[in-house]
Amino acid sequence: MEYRRFGRTELAMPVFSCGGMRYQFKWQDVPYNTIPQDNQRNLEATIRHAVDVGINHIETARGYGTSEVQLGQILPKLPRDQLIIQTKVSPKENVRDFRETLEQSLKNLQLDYVDLLGIHGINTPELLDWAVRPGGCLEVVRQFQQQGRIRYVGFSTHAPTDLIVKTIATNQFDYVNLHWYYINQQNWPAIEAATRHDMGVFIISPSDKGGMLYKPPQKLVDLCQPLSPMVFNDLFCLSHPQVHTLSLGAARPADFDEHLNTLPLLDRPDEVLPPILARLEDAAIQALGKDWYKTWNVGLPQLEEVPGHVNVQVILWLRNLAIAYDMTEYAKVRYNMLGNASHWFPGNKADELRPRALRSCLDNSPHADKIPALLAETHKMLGGAEVKRLSQQ
Structure with missing residues (x-):
């Protein structure tokens, strides 16, 4: 394992x-004695395997249902x-409610302190x-820090x-x-700001x-050769020294294994990444057109x-992914x-x-005339049954 x-x-x-x-029993709190033992054994095996391979940062949240109480075992x-050890509590x-929730997190984890406390979802x-x-x-939080119950405080955000x-x-x-990875690099200015403040950066x-x-389309598999899309994305992120760690939401011990294939490549990203990056860009330009690829999000x-x-930027981004890389399943879910x-x-x-009303807020876009039609086209391509966040299921 490499450490930063x-x-x-x-x-x-x-x-x-x-x-x-992803390894907990439920997204809602339930008594520990109602959690199936096979689920608990899987969680414990996942944690032990993580530690065995050098992944000693365990991250959870009060909002992850039974995750904390199961980790406490x-x-x-x-x-x-x-x-x-890191947990997160929503502001x-x-x-008083925040304090009670924070107390509950520490009680669930059965630890005297956590190394990292995140204010969860400053959105x-x-x-x-x-x-x-x-x-x-x-x-x-500062009071808990003074008591030695929290070492450092951060925040998570969407x-x-x-x-x-x-x-x-x-x-x-x-x-x-x-969030920051190959298909969505919009938050790079935030990573730069974090670096100026000497903050840790967790993806x-x-x-x-x-x-x-974990189930990429064949086109993406072909474009990322000789790496898997997962290893490519890991290496892309970690090739930036401003990034310190990537979260792997393991559901079982084996879920770490493919990611570990990234480690031998960390000392030579400049050799491995450029051909893949070039193929990905060429494929996107071929599918979307150079002008759109370069300027779709301007204005x-x-x-x-x-x-x-209407979330115009996200919808057009998802359309791009579906057309350029056949990432239609991902685009539909999002x-x-x-x-x-x-x-x-x-x-x-x-x-x-509402196309007529929409036009008034597109004056700064070089593609204002065609965006309403593209949005309608995207709804036909991607629209379907409502999807909820895991925590809502």
């Missing part, structure tokens, strides 16, 4: 982290000084305010890039969990939200500026989550489209 300095925490962070949102059995308007200005305002959630940068600029956080879900790379309106809150995932994946599908 996790910003100003000075923690030696493995380049892969064990995310805790295995973590106290492992050498505490060799582990980096709340009432700090809107209001949630940021709840976290950082005087008397807000961070003041509770927010627009400008809000992530604004949150980083408060200089109240030691690290950030955010959320590069294999699932980064393209459902697009912010979500709050669009009538009906598209049909629009309208159902609140601030975690905001905005509506193109069935809310």
Whole structure:
């Protein structure tokens, strides 16, 4: 395993982290004695395998249902000084509620302290305010830090890039969990901002939200040769020293294995990546046209500026992936989550489209004339049954 300095925490962070949102029994809290033993044994085997291969960062959240309480059965059995344990708690308007939830997390984990506490889901200005305002959630965290129950505090986010940068600029956080991977590099300015503040950078879900790379389309497989799409994406992310760790949401011990094939390549990304990157770009240009590929997102309106809150940028991005790389299944899952995932994946599908009203907010786009038709076309291509976030299922 390779380890990287996790910003100003000075923690030696493995380049892969064990995310805790796919091996738990349920997304809702249930009594521990109702959890099937085969599920608990699988979770414990997954954790032990992670530690055996050097993945000593175990990451979970209060919002992951039974994950914390199940981890609380295995973590106290492992050498505490060799582990980096992280949980996350969502900000709340009432700090008393936040404190109670934080207490519950520590109780569930059966640990005296956690190394990393994340304010979970700073996705809107209001949630940021709840976290950082005087008397807000961070003041509770500071009290826990003074008691030795939390070492470092960060935040996780699905927010627009400008809000992530604004949150980083408060200089109240030691690290950030955010989305950034080959198919979606929009948050690079936030990673640069985190680097300037010497923060740890943790990439959320590069294999699932980064393209459902555990079941990639054949076209993507061919373009990424001689690597698998999953290993390519891992190497692409980790070839940037500003990135410190990638979350692997393992459901079973074997889910780490393909990712480990990335490790021998980390000292030669400049040799391995350029031919693959060139093929991916050429395929996208051939499928979408060079002008569209280079400028499709220029001048697009912010979500709050669009009538009906149609998420124009995300819809066109998903269309690009479906057409360029045959990533239609991934695009359908993400598209049909629009309208159902609140601030975690905001905005509506193109069935809310009002073409005449839309044109007024496209004045800065070089493709204003054709975008309404492309949005309608994308809805026909990707529309289907509603999809909910895992935590809503």
